[in-house]
């Protein structure tokens with residue numbers, strides 16, 4: 149599974165309250181959530197993300213609350229994948245579960261600038277900066293996680309598995 | 314093995330597990346609330362199953378935006394009530410419960426040695442009772458509704474060993490802020506944080522909950538304390554289920570820890586987390602230049618009776634400073650009633666504080682007590698992120714109930730020791 153997009157970079161400890169402020173948690177439609185993605189840091193983010201971007205984060209990306217609305221907002225705003233030095237665990241699980249690829253890759257912050265073209269091969273754990281001609285090797289995602297992503301999220305994956313039984 | 318490993322091994326039908334191993338665990342209890350529940354219900358419907366795997370093992374708690382503050386929220390609450398009714402799931406409605414992490418143990422849903430997942434990041438609070446408890450998202454909660462199982466990576470562990478007696482006016486909140494300041498906001502990502510030592514053994518259930526509650530602010534998967542007689546006393550009358558023998562819930566002498574942190578609380582002073590990261594921790598005494606617009610005593614971190622007593626001790630016979638609106642919110646209906654019996658509510662109202670019904674309230678900036686741009690709040694809750702309590706241009710400082718109460722009195726951040734000293 150490969151994903152492609154231009155990079156938008158953020159720093160360390162990007163928390164779910166800036167990714168999606170608590171006051172929007174009453175919104176149920178993911179397209180409404182998307183309008184407020186990253187509002188805590190950059191209200192223009194949804195506009196920038198619309199053509200399909202890859203979010204590059206530092207350490208502990210997505211720390212804070214368990215709100216799944218955070219990765220949902222990113223996904224529907226146009227984020228194709230989140231690459232970070234490390235993730236807060238609930239954000240990571242939530243992203244996978246809603247079908248937003250998330251991959252941990254040491255050194256990613258230094259290897260990518262805003263606007264660089266990035267290609268991620270999820271099975272192989274390869275992160276390529278096509279603008280700079282650099283490739284980083286990330287730990288591979290376990291096959292069952294790639295399968296959840298390929299199915300489009302945990303619910304679709306579960307439906308498939310329950311049907312097989 | 315340590316306690317966390319023992320619980321995960323048992324829950325996944327294994328004799329032993331090691332850090333990094335992925336296990337499929339049976340879930341003993343799953344909780345959703347009014348903000349994460351609706352998405353979970355939607356996801357559950359998409360799975361296409363009619364009934365949850367075990368309706369005795371699921372709980373719905375309305376707490377984040379209660380009573381409903383808008384028609385939109387009222388609709389979501391209605392949806393959760395309907396779901397609970399149709400599934401035969403226990404629901405704690407407005408006036409019947411309180412904040413989820415207080416209600417779960419109070420009502421006997423948290424037992425030592427069980428695996429509990431909740432669609433809320435502070436589910437890790439229940440480690441205070443020797444349970445393995447961790448936060449998940451809504452979709453995952455739906456999957457647990459359907460299957461009763463969840464995959465988990467066995468975490469490596471950090472042991473925080475605490476010795477010494479707290480000084481007057483310092484509390485478990487000061488301890489956990491100190492630990493977070495030391496280890497950092499990402500200092501325990503994916504890991505288990507186990508609290509040991511004589512200070513923990515002597516600590517109340519309330520204090521242990523405060524510690525475990527905030528382990529997620531270091532990125533931890535779970536926080537945990539060995540269950541003991543204090544745990545047993547708390548659970549008495551709250552559950553009819555037999556308790557697992559506590560002897561099997563001790564970490565082995567040769568259990569492996571990635572790191573051991575030793576702390577002596579004897580010389581720990583009042584601590585404050587400054588904006589906008591929980592690990593930005595400073596002594597309260599250094600922050601007297603921070604003037605306040607709001608003070609908040611409550612939340613799943615510090616809304617228990619012990620916390621209200623600590624705040625009342627300081628507010629008794631005093632007035633909160635003009636210009637500092639002070640909100641006190643008991644963590645549950647049970648805590649509220651007890652505060653009423655003990656005369657604490659009277660002390661708060663006499664001091665000029667507003668006591669609200671049990672809810673998450675301003676903690677997450679979704680409902681009541683929000684901050685305007687440029688305003689500053691000192692709070693007993695657990696997060697001070699940008700925008701957490703309202704405007705993205707507001708500042709939130711986190712502290713213990715005693716520190717928040719003392720600060721409400723003076724109008725600026727105040728070490729309670731200093732306030733008391735000034736009286737003498």
Ligand code: SF4
Nearest residue numbers: 435612613673676677
């Ligand atoms: S009190 Fe605050 S931290 Fe606790 S559950 Fe409610 S919103 Fe979350």
